[in-house]
Amino acid sequence: MLVEENKPLAPFTTFGIGGPARWFAQATSEDDVAEAVAWARGRSVPLFVLGGGSNLLIADAGFAGLVLHIALRGISVAQQPDAAIYSVAAGENWDSFVQRTVDDNCAGVECLAGIPGTVGGTPVQNVGAYGQEVASAIHCVRAFDTVTERFVEFAAADCGFDYRRSRFNTTDRGLYIVTRVDYRLTLGGAPTLRYVDLQRAFPADSGATLAEVAEAVRRIRQTKGMLLVEGDADCHSAGSFFKNPVVTEEQVKHIALAAAKEPPRFPAGSGPANAGRVKVPAAWLIDQAGFAKGFTNGRAGISTRHTLALTNRGEATAAEVLALANDIANAVEARFGLCLEHEPVLLGFKSGSVSPGGRAVAEDEQKIAPR
Numbered sequence: 289m290l291v292e293e294n295k296p297l298a299p300f301t302t303f304g305i306g307g308p309a310r311w312f313a314q315a316t317s318e319d320d321v322a323e324a325v326a327w328a329r330g331r332s333v334p335l336f337v338l339g340g341g342s343n344l345l346i347a348d349a350g351f352a353g354l355v356l357h358i359a360l361r362g363i364s365v366a367q368q369p370d371a372a373i374y375s376v377a378a379g380e381n382w383d384s385f386v387q388r389t390v391d392d393n394c395a396g397v398e399c400l401a402g403i404p405g406t407v408g409g410t411p412v413q414n415v416g417a418y419g420q421e422v423a424s425a426i427h428c429v430r431a432f433d434t435v436t437e438r439f440v441e442f443a444a445a446d447c448g449f450d451y452r453r454s455r456f457n458t459t460d461r462g463l464y465i466v467t468r469v470d471y472r473l474t475l476g477g478a479p480t481l482r483y484v485d486l487q488r489a490f491p492a493d494s495g496a497t498l499a500e501v502a503e504a505v506r507r508i509r510q511t512k513g514m515l516l517v518e519g520d521a522d523c524h525s526a527g528s529f530f531k532n533p534v535v536t537e538e539q540v541k542h543i544a545l546a547a548a549k550e551p552p553r554f555p556a557g558s559g560p561a562n563a564g565r566v567k568v569p570a571a572w573l574i575d576q577a578g579f580a581k582g583f584t585n586g587r588a589g590i591s592t593r594h595t596l597a598l599t600n601r602g603e604a605t606a607a608e609v610l611a612l613a614n615d616i617a618n619a620v621e622a623r624f625g626l627c628l629e630h631e632p633v634l635l636g637f638k639s640g641s642v643s644p645g646g647r648a649v650a651e652d653e654q655k656i657a658p659r
């Protein structure tokens with residue numbers, strides 16, 4: 289395994305922002321993953337796992353550890369009577385995999401078309417959009433346990449999936465390196481048409497194919513700057529920068545009072561922690577707090593097509609993006625008393641530099657503890 293030094297990281301991210309990695313290596317096999325962990329442990333160096341860099345804001349100073357770029361490739365399929373199990377290496381491109389499944393007429397991830405990043409990144413924050421989440425398609429996740437230095441497999445039920453959450457970004461953050469994800473998809477299944485824009489495009493009796501729905505999702509995403517398209521300034525982002533807050537009915541009343549109008553809301557999800565709660569769109573709250581689409585703060589700004597995406601409008605620094613994120617979070621808190629949680633992972637920032645008041649936790653990644 290080749291270990292490079294002082295490798296610029298900005299080109300590995302969709303923001304196009306971030307300083308260098310002190311050390312950088314690429315894993316093309318499970319052996320490489322184990323070797324990288326041993327390398328970092330042997331030198332007491334922190335290790336950070338990089339996928340497609342599409343949910344990541346890297347500090348201008350970079351990362352003073354080893355960045356391990358996951359580049360394992362390969363897809364195999366096991367057919368069952370009415371389903372197909374796709375075993376997909378973590379470094380495969382997510383959207384290409386989605387296209388492969390719809391071409392094979394297998395249902396389950398068609399609404400997740402157009403999401404950037406790698407397959408290995410999808411279980412980490414339980415990627416979701418347009419009425420689907422990977423939680424309902426994942427069969428199991430294979431990962432390297434950086435403490436025991438052994439490979440383990442988790443059934444979907446053991447991954448702790450919830451809205452933009454899993455064990456991999458909460459209780460076990462930094463403990464596992466995902467090397468393969470198995471998805472169980474329905475052979476000849478109908479597309480999921482839960483999302484209103486999709487229902488409009490495909491009435492119930494339209495007989496829409498999986499491929500048509502995936503293509504429609506990509507088209508809708510493009511209108512919102514949520515598809516990576518060469519030359520589109522709005523997609524130099526990490527997608528949604530803030531999660532939609534899950535709130536109680538009491539909080540909804542408070543928001544309505546503060547805004548002098550009812551906020552839009554939608555179901556919070558089925559977990560027991562969500563009982564009696566609803567999701568309020570963060571985009572609506574941000575808009576009401578005075579930050580509209582197209583707002584700019586120097587070289588950082590809000591997408592001109594989606595209030596939730598913070599963008600690099602050309603040579604922006606991580607500090608500028610973070611300052612804008614903090615201004616937005618502060619304004620929403622002042623107006624509605626709600627703490628917005630950010631969605632992307634922040635790498636290399638010092639604790640306390642993120643969202644004054646310590647609402648959001650910066651990641652001073654120290655992933656591999658020395659023995």
Ligand SMILES: Cc1cc2nc3c(=O)[nH]c(=O)nc-3n(C[C@H](O)[C@H](O)[C@H](O)COP(=O)(O)OP(=O)(O)OC[C@H]3O[C@@H](n4cnc5c(N)ncnc54)[C@H](O)[C@@H]3O)c2cc1C
Nearest residue numbers: 337339340341342343405406408409415416417466526527
């Ligand atoms: C334009 C745009 C639109 C987006 N739309 C959506 C959307 O609709 N829905 C959605 O959920 N997300 C969306 N995202 C966010 C992002 O694409 C997803 O979260 C994606 O799954 C991140 O994968 P990645 O490989 O790029 O991960 P990275 O950004 O490289 O890493 C993100 C986190 O996952 C960890 N990680 C990555 N790979 C592994 C691995 N193999 N093992 C262990 N940890 C790993 C990293 O350490 C890091 O903590 C969007 C982003 C952009 C830029």
